[in-house]
Amino acid sequence: xxxxxxxxxxxNSFSEDSGGRTQATFTRAKILLDASEKSFILxxxxxxxxxxxxxxxxKKRNIPLSITFLNMFEFFAGEELYNRVEGK
Numbered sequence: 001x002x003x004x005x006x007x008x009x010x011x012n013s014f015s016e017d018s019g020g021r022t023q024a025t026f027t028r029a030k031i032l033l034d035a036s037e038k039s040f041i042l043x044x045x046x047x048x049x050x051x052x053x054x055x056x057x058x059k060k061r062n063i064p065l066s067i068t069f070l071n072m073f074e075f076f077a078g079e080e081l082y083n084r085v086e087g088k
Contacts, residue, residue, distance in 0.1 A: 005036050006039070007029070007036040007039045008039075009025045009028065009041045010044070011041055011042065013047070014043065025041065026041070029041060030062075033067065038068065039067045040069075041067060041069050042070050042072060044072050050069075050071055050074075
C-alpha cells in the first residue's frame with residue numbers, strides 16, 4: 001500500500017564498497033518501498049564521482065529505480081553536478 005508520504009534515508013557518505021550502516025540503509029529503503037510514494041537516499045558530502053558511484057551501487061546492491069539518490073550539494077546548486085544518468 002503506497003501512502004502519500006516520502007521517506008528520506010540519511011547517509012553522510014558512501015562508496016561502491018560500503019557496508020554496515022550503509023548496507024542497512026539500502027536494505028531498509030528497499031523493504032519500506034511500498035510504504036511511501038517516493039524514497040530518497042541523501043548524501044551530505046561532496047564527491048565528484050558520485051554519479052558513477054550511484055550507478056555502480058544501484059546495480060551491485062539491486063536498488064530499484066524508484067529509490068532516488070540525492071546529494072545535498074547538487075540539490076542546492078539547482079543543477080546536475082555529477083553528470084549522472086541514473087539507471088544506465
